[in-house]
Amino acid sequence: xxxxxxxxxxxxxxxxxxxxxxxxxxxxxxxxxxxxxxxxxxxxxxxxxxxxxxxxxxxxxxxxxxxxxxxxxxxxxxxxxxxxxxxxxxxxxxxxxxxxxxxxxxxxxxxxxxxxxxxxxxxxxxxxxxxxxxxxxxxxxxxxxxxxxxxxxxxxxxxxxxxxxxxxxxxxxxxxxxxxxxxxxxxxxxxxxxxxxxxxxxxxxxxxxxxxxxxxxxxxxxxxxxxxxxxxxxxxxxxxxxxxxxxxxxxxxxxxxxxxxxxxxxxxxxxxxxxxxxxxxxxxxxxxxxxxxxxxxxxxxxxxxxxxxxxxxxxxxxxxxxx
Amino acid sequence: xxxxxxxxxxxxxxxxxxxxxxxxxxxxxxxxxxxxxxxxxxxxxxxxxxxxxxxxxxxxxxxxxxxxxxxxxxxxxxxxxxxxxxxxxxxxxxxxxxxxxxxxxxxxxxxxxxxxxxxxxxxxxxxxxxxxxxxxxxxxxxxxxxxxxxxxxxxxxxxxxxxxxxxxxxxxxxxxxxxxxxxxxxxxxxxxxxxxxxxxxxxxxxxxxxxxxxxxxxxxxxxxxxxxxxxxxxxxxxxxxxxxxxxxxxxxxxxxxxxxxxxxxxxxxxxxxxxxxxxxxxxxxxxxxxxxxxxxxxxxxxxxxxxxxxxxxxxxxxxxxxx
Numbered sequence: 001x002x003x004x005x006x007x008x009x010x011x012x013x014x015x016x017x018x019x020x021x022x023x024x025x026x027x028x029x030x031x032x033x034x035x036x037x038x039x040x041x042x043x044x045x046x047x048x049x050x051x052x053x054x055x056x057x058x059x060x061x062x063x064x065x066x067x068x069x070x071x072x073x074x075x076x077x078x079x080x081x082x083x084x085x086x087x088x089x090x091x092x093x094x095x096x097x098x099x100x101x102x103x104x105x106x107x108x109x110x111x112x113x114x115x116x117x118x119x120x121x122x123x124x125x126x127x128x129x130x131x132x133x134x135x136x137x138x139x140x141x142x143x144x145x146x147x148x149x150x151x152x153x154x155x156x157x158x159x160x161x162x163x164x165x166x167x168x169x170x171x172x173x174x175x176x177x178x179x180x181x182x183x184x185x186x187x188x189x190x191x192x193x194x195x196x197x198x199x200x201x202x203x204x205x206x207x208x209x210x211x212x213x214x215x216x217x218x219x220x221x222x223x224x225x226x227x228x229x230x231x232x233x234x235x236x237x238x239x240x241x242x243x244x245x246x247x248x249x250x251x252x253x254x255x256x257x258x259x260x261x262x263x264x265x266x267x268x269x270x271x272x273x274x275x276x277x278x279x280x281x282x283x284x285x286x287x288x289x290x291x292x293x294x295x296x297x298x299x300x301x302x303x304x305x306x307x308x309x310x311x312x313x314x315x316x317x318x319x320x321x322x323x
Numbered sequence: 324x325x326x327x328x329x330x331x332x333x334x335x336x337x338x339x340x341x342x343x344x345x346x347x348x349x350x351x352x353x354x355x356x357x358x359x360x361x362x363x364x365x366x367x368x369x370x371x372x373x374x375x376x377x378x379x380x381x382x383x384x385x386x387x388x389x390x391x392x393x394x395x396x397x398x399x400x401x402x403x404x405x406x407x408x409x410x411x412x413x414x415x416x417x418x419x420x421x422x423x424x425x426x427x428x429x430x431x432x433x434x435x436x437x438x439x440x441x442x443x444x445x446x447x448x449x450x451x452x453x454x455x456x457x458x459x460x461x462x463x464x465x466x467x468x469x470x471x472x473x474x475x476x477x478x479x480x481x482x483x484x485x486x487x488x489x490x491x492x493x494x495x496x497x498x499x500x501x502x503x504x505x506x507x508x509x510x511x512x513x514x515x516x517x518x519x520x521x522x523x524x525x526x527x528x529x530x531x532x533x534x535x536x537x538x539x540x541x542x543x544x545x546x547x548x549x550x551x552x553x554x555x556x557x558x559x560x561x562x563x564x565x566x567x568x569x570x571x572x573x574x575x576x577x578x579x580x581x582x583x584x585x586x587x588x589x590x591x592x593x594x595x596x597x598x599x600x601x602x603x604x605x606x607x608x609x610x611x612x613x614x615x616x617x618x619x620x621x622x623x624x625x626x627x628x629x630x631x632x633x634x635x636x637x638x639x640x641x642x643x644x645x646x
Contacts, residue, residue: 124558135495138503172458172546180461180543204550208558220503221544223495227527228548232555235447235531236591240563243587244580253580260573264566268559 001030003304004086007037008055008073009093010297011290014038017092018045020297027298031305034086036077052076055093058290062096066104074098078105081283088284088304090275092292098285099136099278106283109313111320114140115280116148116219117287118155119226120273123210128273130156131170131207131215135223136278142185145169145216149196150319151279152214158310159303160273168202168212170221176201182218190216195319233268275300277307279316284308324353326627327409328620330360331378331396332416334613337361340415341368343620350621354628357409359400375399378416381613385419389427397421401428404606411607411627413598415615421608422459422601429606432636434643437463438603439471439542440610441478442549443596446533451596453479454493454530454538458546459601465508468492468539472519473642474602475537481633482626483596491525491535493544499524505541513539518642556591598623600630602639607631 005021007014014037021033022045035042039051052073056065066075074093078101080086091098095117103115119134130152133140140148149167156165169187171179176187178201190198199212204225207215217225245254254261274296275288284307288300307313328344330337337360344356345368358365362374375396379388389398397416401424403409414421418440426438442457453475456463463471472490479488492510494502499510501524513521522535527548530538540548568577577584597619598611607630611623630636 124562138495138506170547172461172543183543204547204552205554205557207551208554217547220495220506221547224493224527224540224544225548225551228530229527229551229555231528231531232552233559234528236556236559239447239587239590243590244583247583250580250583253576253583256579257567257573257576260567260570260576264562267562267566 001305001308002032002034002086003301004034004036004077004080004089005301006074006077006089006091006093007035007042008052009091010292012293013092014041016293017297018042018047019294020292021047021301023294023298024301029301029305033301034080036080037073050076050080056097058094060094062094062100063104066097066100072097074101075105078102078285081285082106087308088286090286090288090300090304092288092290092297092300095287098287102278102281102283102285106281106285108280109282109317109320112147112151112280112316114144114147115278116151117278118152118276119222120270120276121207121226121229122268122270123208125210127160127162127210127213128270129207129210129213129215130276131217131222131226132279133217133219133222134226135219137219140182140218142182142189145182145186145218146189146193147320148279149190149193149214149216151316152216153196154312154315154319155276155279156213158312158315159306162213164197165213166199167196167214167216168199168206170215170217171201171203173203174201194322271296272299275303277303277312282313284313324628324631325355325357325409326624327357327359327373327400327403327412328624329397329400329412329414329416330358330365331375332414333615335616336415337364339616340620341365341370342617343615344370344624346617346621347624352624352628356624357403359403360396373399373403379420381417383417385417385423386427388420389423395420397424398428401425401608404608405429410631411609413609413611413623413627415611415613415620415623418610421610425601425604425606425608429604429608431603432605432640432643435470435474435603435639437467437470438601439474440601441475441599442545443593443599444530444549444552445591445593446531448533450483450485450533450536451593452530452533452536452538453599454540454545454549455602456540456542456545457549458542460542463505463541465505465512468505468509468541469512469516470643471602472513472516472537472539474639475539476519477635477638477642478599478602479536481635481638482629485536487520488536489522490519490537490539491522491529493538493540494524494526496526497524517645594619595622598626600626600635605636607636
């Protein structure tokens with residue numbers, strides 16, 4: 001197996017990205033990794049390099065950047081997958097560009113109408129929750145939501161090894177008659193669909209409780225919910241650091257409470273599962289957080305390896321063909 | 324001024340509700356308060372009582388409960404406003420029932436197409452943010468969102484005394500071309516609308532940052548976002564209490580860090596502004612949290628008093644007539 005790494009994407013590229021690839025190899029990763037990016041900056045790691053002379057910047061319009069320049073690191077890395085020279089691509093860069101490259105170069109899986117991004121969130125249960133679509137597609141139909149549920153079920157089974165992952169439909173109340181037109185229609189479709197373990201409606205507060213393994217919603221709602229939740233986590237983390245453990249007394253308290261702080265940090269740590277493939281693309285294209293440092297990158301390569309080894313794309317494709 | 328209190332609504336009714344009304348009076352509230360509910364249980368406070376023999380329970384279907392029973396505390400309290408016997412109604416009960424009573428009994432303000440609920444949230448700036456619609460109306464149009472922005476602007480000016488409150492449109496990115504059909508259309512309407520100080524698009528993480536005083540979205544998204552954010556606050560608060568300050572060492576640390584914990588709690592304290600009138604109803608009907616105890620109830624009565632004294636309903640009505 002060979003995994004192409006967009007070595008130029010992300011806030012800490014290329015250094016932390018390269019360190020992540022090396023960590024993956026040194027900690028037992030079995031796939032070969034190929035760094036894609038500026039050869040002059042990537043030399044010296046001992047890993048294979050494929051040169052790409054430009055990067056899609058965070059503020060750029062993704063698909064026009066990809067169309068104008070054939071030599072972006074994410075474009076070249078994704079093309080390796082298309083050409084059979086790599087089995088997967090991993091990027092911490094501009095999410096829009098990773099998605100655009102996957103859809104323009106790899107295309108969609110036959111039978112899947114719209115792609116979906118997974119927002120992977122910590123829960124108070126043991127495992128993570130997959131909130132999707134986190135923003136790949138605006139204006140989703142009920143039928144799109146059904147396909148998201150089916151794709152995410154295969155992803156959680158194959159990559160996270162959860163048997164019969166439960167699916168919740170994000171809604172304003174638990175009762176089946178809640179919500180707008182799309183939710184009412186989606187509820188009916190999900191209830192009678194094959195290949196998913198439908199739990200019913202879930203509310204905003206259920207996401208972090210881990211009421212279901214998968215929470216399905218449209219890309220608009222999923223995106224604002226995921227960002228709002230991340231915003232609360234950030235604001236509270238800052239507030240705890242500043243107000244509670246900031247002053248001289250707080251520093252003493254922090255030293256005493258250190259074992260507990262570590263437990264708390266572990267519970268909120270989403271690095272092991274934050275990375276996920278763009279679901280619906282006809283090839284494995286793993287999106288990780290722009291904040292990724294070496295460890296998160298190493299774990300993102302792991303996700304790509306598991307998606308390839310478990311034949312995730314085939315599983316999604318057979319589900320779509322059967323529907 | 325006279326304010327009718329649904330004394331039977333909320334998790335801690337009637338005791339904490341009555342205590343809240345007494346607190347309002349003893350701390351300088353100038354309006355008369357009328358307790359509406361089961362006379363036998365409300366006697367002894369010295370406050371005026373209007374009897375109502377039933378309550379809309381939390382699980383009940385609000386409008387059918389109101390239509391079937393003419394003697395619910397929220398129905399009777401709202402009718403007092405309709406009949407000119409009270410200037411406002413305040414309830415910590417079933418939100419759906421408070422909304423249904425307001426719309427069935429008081430009706431809508433002329434020119435307002437759909438009502439909206441405010442989700443009042445703490446921000447890292449000095450004041451709160453008003454996220455609306457938090458769930459009064461599903462399937463909102465762009466024109467509805469414009470009216471929400473106008474109503475919330477009057478509310479934040481009149482009740483929270485914020486001059487030219489800024490309005491953000493909740494979206495998946497800052498750029499004007501982001502979002503689905505409704506957001507694109509709403510952005511254009513908001514940009515050229517009278518009576519609002521439009522900032523532009525805001526993202527999920529801007530809500531708690533207080534990027535704008537008002538964040539406008541449809542009732543489906545607003546409801547799931549508000550509940551998701553509340554969920555994160557709850558989970559983190561529980562986690563801090565259990566993991567960091569729970570064990571024997573944690574208890575020592577907690578005692579040392581107490582001044583900082585108080586600062587942090589104050590920053591996250593939304594009691595002073597969590598209560599808000601249902602915007603668009605043709606009369607002041609203030610919704611507060613089901614968790615309300617005496618202090619939150621006392622502050623909710625304050626909000627009702629300020630809405631009446633500042634002629635909020637008239638201000639919303641003139642804006643709608645001018646549009």
